[in-house]
Amino acid sequence: YDATKNILTTHCSNAATVSGEEYVGGICGYAQGYVNKYTYDSITIGEAKISYSYNTGNVFSSKRSAGGIVGYAKGDSDTYNGYYFYAYIYVDNCMNIGNIETIDSAGGIFGSELYSKCSRSYSIGTITAESNFGGCFGTEPDTVTFCYYLDDSVVNPTCTAGVAKSEDQLRKKGTYEQWDFDTVWTMEGRDDYPYPELRSV
Numbered sequence: 659y660d661a662t663k664n665i666l667t668t669h670c671s672n673a674a675t676v677s678g679e680e681y682v683g684g685i686c687g688y689a690q691g692y693v694n695k696y697t698y699d700s701i702t703i704g705e706a707k708i709s710y711s712y713n714t715g716n717v718f719s720s721k722r723s724a725g726g727i728v729g730y731a732k733g734d735s736d737t738y739n740g741y742y743f744y745a746y747i748y749v750d751n752c753m754n755i756g757n758i759e760t761i762d763s764a765g766g767i768f769g770s771e772l773y774s775k776c777s778r779s780y781s782i783g784t785i786t787a788e789s790n791f792g793g794c795f796g797t798e799p800d801t802v803t804f805c806y807y808l809d810d811s812v813v814n815p816t817c818t819a820g821v822a823k824s825e826d827q828l829r830k831k832g833t834y835e836q837w838d839f840d841t842v843w844t845m846e847g848r849d850d851y852p853y854p855e856l857r858s859v
Contacts, residue, residue, distance in 0.1 A: 664704060669859050670711040672756075677718040683729035683769065684713025684756055691733040691745030691773065701738060707748040710842070710858050712755070716783075719760035725769035725796070726754025726781050733773025746800070747774040751842055753856065754781040762789045763796035765817065766807055770796050777803040778837050781820075782828065782853065785812040792817030804835050828853055 672684045681688040685708055694702040713726045723730040731747035754766045763770035766781020770790065776799050790796045792815040793807025802819045809822040827833045829852045831845050839845070843854045 665706045667706070667708045668710045670708070671859050672713045672715050674715045675718070676715055678720070680719055680721040681723045681729040681769075682717055682719040682760070683725045683727060684715055684717050684754060685711050685727045685752070687729040689728050689731050689747045691747055693734045693736040693743045693745050695736045695738050695743070701736075701743055703743060703745045705733070705745045705748065707750065708752060709748075709750040710752070710856055712753040712856060712859060714755045716757045717759070719764075719769070722760055722762040723769035723796070724758050724760035724764045724787075726756055726758055726766045726783055727752050727768065727779070728771075729769045730763075731768045731771040731774040731799075733771075735773055744773055747771065749774070749776045749779055751777075751856065752779040753854065754779075754783050757784040757786070759786040762787060764791040765793070765795040765797075766811070767794045767805065767820075768796060768799065771799050774799040775801040775803075776805055776820075777801075778805070778834075778842075780806040780828070780834075780854070782808040782811055785815070790816055792819060793822060794820030804837065806833065 734745040764787035805820040
């Protein structure tokens with residue numbers, strides 16, 4: 659099958675306030691994957707990956723799905739003759755500082771998701787919602803690896819995917835397990851920002 663129809667978004671940043679009714683994100687509002695099924699030899703999988711990007715702006719959705727990086731990460735799946743095929747939305751090496759607010763589904767990385775994966779990302783922005791919310795994710799991704807959020811940024815989260823850390827812990831390089839501080843991240847930047855920053859942006 660053909661799995662080459664992918665979209666890669668890298669080295670993006672946002673510092674502006676972003677607002678809308680639904681599917682609002684600091685980097686991407688709505689990221690969609692797809693599985694087109696014809697025969698086994700002509701299945702096309704389209705995935706999306708966002709990496710090395712950060713948001714410092716506040717994100718507001720008046721209805722649902724607000725995220726610091728992606729508002730709605732919507733992957734896809736299908737089957738053919740007993741074989742399962744998935745198109746995931748990936749976020750890797752991203753960070754969010756902005757505050758996130760909506761009624762339903764809010765997270766520092768994803769607001770809501772379907773078939774998604776996230777690794778080596780963190781959020782310290784305040785999360786406010788009435789339902790489906792968490793420090794990193796409003797709803798739980800399929801895979802979460804080495805992602806962190808500030809424990810004071812969200813009260814009684816319904817989604818606890820990612821690891822809650824105190825402000826003191828997030829200021830220490832040793833907290834970030836298996837992060838690349840040689841080529842991707844640094845904690846030797848501005849004196850007024852004690853958390854990891856992306857070297858490339």
